[in-house]
Amino acid sequence: MAREAAEAPHRASEQLHRNAALVREAGARLRRLAPPFAATLARGSSDQAAGFGKFLLERHAGIPVLSHAPSIGSLYHATSPHFQGIPVLAISQSGRSPDLLAAAEDAKEQGALIVALVNDTASPLAELAEIVIPVHAGPETSVAATKSFICTLVALMHLTAEWSQDPALLAALDATGDVLEEAARADWSDAVALVRDATQMLVLGRGPTLAIAGEAALKLKETSRLHAEAFSSAEVAHGPMTLVGDTDPVLALAPLDEARTGLRERLADFTARGAQVIAAGHAEDIEAARLRLPATTTAHPVLAAIAQIQSFYGFANALSIARGHDPDSPPHLNKVTRTL
Template sequence: MNLMSSSTPTKMATEALEAPALCLAQLRLNSDLMREAGQRLRALAPPFAATLARGSSDQAASFAKFLLETRVGLPTVSHAPSIGSLYQATSDRFRNVPLIAISQSGRSPDLLAAAQEASARGALVIAVVNDAASPLADLAQIVIPVHAGAETSVAATKSFVCTLFALAHLAAEWSGDAELLNALTTAGPLLEQAAKADWSAAVPLLVKAQEMLVLGRGPTLTIAGEAALKLKETCNLHAEAFSSAEVAHGPMTLVGAGDPVLAFAPLDVARTGLRDRLEDFAARGARVIAAGASEDIAPAELVLPFAAETHPIIGAIAQIQSFYGLANALSLARGCNPDNPPHLNKVTSTL
């Protein structure tokens, strides 16, 4: 049974299912501006890049960092919004440095203040936004619309997937990565398959959980971070994301018999050591749930359906696409409302 199917589907479920078609439309709509942005950024030849974001968008920013450092070869730092919005301490070294500001709404006051100050210091502000008519887009030198359309569920799904897709497109054009460009062009069927993947077997292992670890590395570290955030938001489940390498430096000692561990296995060299790590968790009696290549995740108690024969970047995006179905089903099973988590708003007004 498709996790997203229901006689009365949630907004979260409905909107997540829209993402694959929206990504392909985005690729077409953004083709010229991405090519021009790539040319402009190559000519700029900056010493480093920076990201600016919060919440799910900050998880996407970590994806941008991974892409720029591995594809473009450009060191990328996270510029905390408060440096500009509270401290007014943005460095003059941001002159001619791309600042990738990521926001669904483009209206959060702290992001706007930080982007304005960075622009005043000479930064090249690149707005990656769902609303191309937003204040953030207005102050940017380059605007990259993610074309996700209206998203009414508080928990972001399609806008997040579309943002990852747009960042991958930008990195491919910036670096001249023909292989990644081709993978994006042919990603439609894989993302559709991922949207329909049934991860419901994980619900019984998580429905009574109070806390858990979520693992990723390389291209899937972002996926683990977003999944952990959604588990908190929509399922009232304390989930923490770690690199599958970093988790051995302390957090692993917290996991014992019966504790769930969800692993998003990368499809590139970052898979190194993952099987040994999962074996360690299984030996402790942890209930390991994993998606990835079968040889890497064999120690898992539950292997989630996933098409592992794909480009590592597309594979990572496909994993979060599938996860949203699980998050939706688990939220409902735990008596929560995934469309309207308590104490959260669609636009967060942080100063």
């Protein structure tokens, strides 16, 4: 897991270079299509990536995005005829999960434009898609996805930049490799001692970091068997905050954009409750944290969010080992999810 996560910056840089013409053409095609909305189709970590894509497209391209549950097409066969001419972003590392394939086929029959973001370009999903965007993560043997997730986020940022023609987002692509290399070197190991014996944990994000928090919580469940749940820092006060007791850890992945609003006060509330707040972000936003993690605060907010999960993976690997688990082979999990 640690070795593969460390490969992500190089793989992401290589992806941007190899996909430059392909994604430019895909962005131009989607602009011409001018759909009223888009949809995502994914499971597991890929669904967290889909949430990141939803934020990107709604924030930077002005395209409403819905999450199309695979079971709606694969189990209920209730795909809407309103999918005619609608881009469906099908996200999968393997491109082989049966229910996702069935849902993608059903949507295609309804006239959807299937855009596949896959690591395996020889997969059935890639074969049925009209637009294929390879994430170029290379072989990934650890069951817990790391570099494939980061490369998928970079591919979504690239596609959104070309689709929207957002100048700042397009410019941020050039810094991707350097920012992720810096994030891979960031040492979050001081957080291990604060979380090693925990039985529950909240992970907070908002805006560009909400999906990052979701992926972090998922990885804590998978690799450390820690009951971690992700919430928006704006929503956590509506119930979940009452679950946090004295010494419970709270990991805050702070956004760098307007979604920072109110975070400083929220973390102060958690600290006042006795929570062990661990945070990454602008110093003034996370001053109430017991532990402030090293993180970039000068990159584009989208790229900075991707950098946070890059740094997190090293921590997750170390925490899993400290809790006596094997991060590479979580029990009951497989690389290809065969949901029926």
